[in-house]
Amino acid sequence: MNTRKPTSELYSTFTAKMQAIADVRNAMAVLGWDQETYLPEKGAAFRGQQLTTLSTIAHEMFTATELGDILQELRSRGDLNATQRKNVELSQEDYEKNKKYPASFVAEMSQTTNACYHAWIKARKANSYAEFEPLLAKMVLLKKQETNILGFEGHPYNALLNEYEKGASTTMLDTIFDAVKTALTPLLRRIEQRPQVNKDFLHLRYERNKQWELGIALLKDMGYDMGAGRQDISEHPFTTSFSPQDVRVTTRIDEQDFGNMTWSCIHEGGHALYEQGLPAEEYGLPCGEAASLGIHESQSRLWENNVGRSKAFWQHHYGKLQQTFPDNLQNISLDQFYKGINLVQPSLIRTEADELTYHFHVMIRYEIEKGLLEGTYSTKDLDQVWNRYYQEYLHVSAPSATQGVLQDIHWSHGSFGYFPTYSLGSFYAAQFFAAAQQQLPGLTEQIATGQYGKLLSWLRENIHRYGRFYTSNELCEKVTGQPLDFQYFLKYAEDKFGEIYM
Template sequence: MSTLELYTEYKTKMQKIADVKYASAVLQWDQETYLPPKGNDFRGRQLATLSEIAHEQFVDEKLGALLNELVGKNDLNEFEKRNVQLSLEDYNRNKKIPATFVRQMSETVTRAYHAWVKARESNSFTEFQEPLNVLINLKKQEADLLGYEHHPYNALMNDYDKGLTVNIVDNIFNNLKPQLLALLDVIKNKPQVDNSFLHQHFDKDKQWSFGIEILKRIGFDFEAGRQDLSVHPFTTNFNNADVRVTTRVDENDLGNMVWSCIHEGGHALYEQGLPGDQYGLPLGEYCSLSIHESQSRLWENCVGRGLSFWKHNLPLLKTFFPKQTDHLSAEVFFKGINKVEPSLIRTEADELTYHFHVMIRYEIEKMLIEGSISTKDIPAYWNEHYKKYLGVTVPDDKKGCLQDIHWSHGSFGYFATYSLGSMYAAQLYAAIERENVSLEKDISEGNNNVVLNWLRKNIHQSGRFYLSETLCKEATNESLNPAYFINYATKKYNTIYTG
């Protein structure tokens, strides 16, 4: 069989596996948006079956033999060769996980998710503790099956950003923490800005319509996606022509919906920008979750919380909510939406204190996986460290350790990518500014394509060709350098807190 025939067979097999995975993803999206409560148990069964089928197809001996034959071929182009290399890496990794374990994990995640929803409704972590404990024990088993060096948490972080380790993240956080604390110390001695205009009554339907318009303005293609409501905002995709985002609406807090839309919109723009001709193959997938978070944080903070963006979009907001916003200038609005104030909820946090939310979760996960704490210790540890780092008293579990959906999904190893995403975002945005001297003027005139086109060219079109560090270097001529974030934040907040 010729190399072309072998590669075509490989591509066909991979795309069939993708079909099953994305069918499962549709069911997961439905589970968090429209599924009636009585359908939970059957949905868990359906998801488990599809996960098991996809896994069995991917670890099939015939696919392994095909990949091993292809990887030795010299007449593949660089993109075909990279697809095969990455698929073989994925194959060897997945081969370590039995199909029965995949099914067990899927069923456990479904139970844990619904337990989390009920626990939030009753505001009681104890209702979530045992399902979470079962899930964590499975994640420990998963780490052992995959294998790791130095720390079991490394095996789980590798799923979200290949090569990421506890040592790397600890070093970044240990360097970041004192610099953030120093900047926060300066800010707290300045006159506080006013964001009370965000906390008025904003009609739910009008907020929804405004969010749709903002998504359109940053480039989200509604012919290749849609937005819905969910408990926790998220983005999912089934191909680059079908990308779904969700948001949530609080009629007494405009910011909750606006920046959820922009944040998830950033994720969605990345998914819509991935190469469609690589469907089912590694080069049709995102680089890593750190890079994925860089896209959402860049749009949410560098663009969406920037003065230039609101010079153009505040007039639109005023057409929806004239009574609440007519008195506001773009400058006053800009300062208010960037108010720095320790808070309880990560997704509503300002972009400085946000990182302490992430660090607390990272430390909890790391200790849970290494076994130095157990699930029963989570509320106390959480509450103690929110007081220590953020100076806030956690009033209840819903506003504390039940606020995030990630643990109920089994997403252990994820949280560090949120902070890494902010670091990458600042560095990427600095590169965009260097190449486009009129960037802020363009954004103030509503031309967000200058940002989107740069990201399409330098990030989106590469898929998984590079690891995060290499992609960053290709795009910015430098490996990840957290100094870009500190410089960005210092400049921005010195402008806001000038008193």
């Protein structure tokens, strides 16, 4: 049937099918967003069931023979433009991957994820890893099954990594993380020996409403379109997108911790700018999706760190900030503030870590995830494994499971292979930002006067608008002239922290 149809008609049918799948997935995203922001307590069980049903439906739609036939036929057509061809190729890749998952596995994974997530919430409240362990064990078992379903070369972890970062492997990550460790350790040693900077003033009382308003103002300053998004409160900040015209962020506010809200807000703003910058006309198609999680994270990190923790950024914002919180900040100079927000110090909580020790938190999770999949580690004593790693890598000990092995939501969501993209994101960010500085004369001065328009346009032009058209590596080469190179991050770190701790 399809063979007789003109390409344009076939491509329209393909697009309509992909958009309908996206509609279901975006409905799931709305239900997920609501779950984290407004869902009443007792609504959780039915909500879990509703998400499972939608997940099954989306899976059925993305494994339907009719879609496969259209994709196959479209692959044979010569009259697709480059974007169309890429959409078809990547959709077929996704389709074939989806076909590998039995429907029963999809449903079981959705149910387990829901149960695991709620067990995690409960375990955190009870500060008891033992309450979480049985469901985590089940999750790990499913993830092992998933590596076999997907297939892999080399390490089974590669199967999961590739879900988030196509082309990544343990070989690549082992190399990068070894280099990170080797390079950062002496830098951290040097910093340790310098007089420590003060950041106590960040932990005075910062009034909730004023923090909220600051966050909204920062998002708007960055160029986040509030007419196509909104901010709400959730326990764990996140960005979610229901379409390029509805990209939402969440934040949390701790009155005793100025940094908690501020940089998570800028971080999520960076994610959100990427999603708002994806081409709306490619809705539902690969070229309307983010390139990879690593690239996604590069956008959040670039705004959070390269921009939002720079001296230039606060040259513009600090005067106003002092006026907003005079009791806390009137006697703190810009220089003191800048040093305080960039304090380097080993700590327990990943999301609150500084830009350097952060990567040790990631490496610990990376090693643990590899070990769980290999069978070197078991969930049984994972709290102890966790603590050993924290001692070895960061010389700190978690006083409780909630601050230790239970701190991240990811495993309860089944997101294994996700953590490394955080580090990759920082490394991409450093390399992208170096390219932006080269290509945009006066960028630092613009940031120092609160003008981010040119930077955002540059990101839109060079990164956002391509969606998944390029892989992370291709994109990196296109934007910066070379593949991912950790040295950019190292140079950035040495310049910045060398100056702070000189």
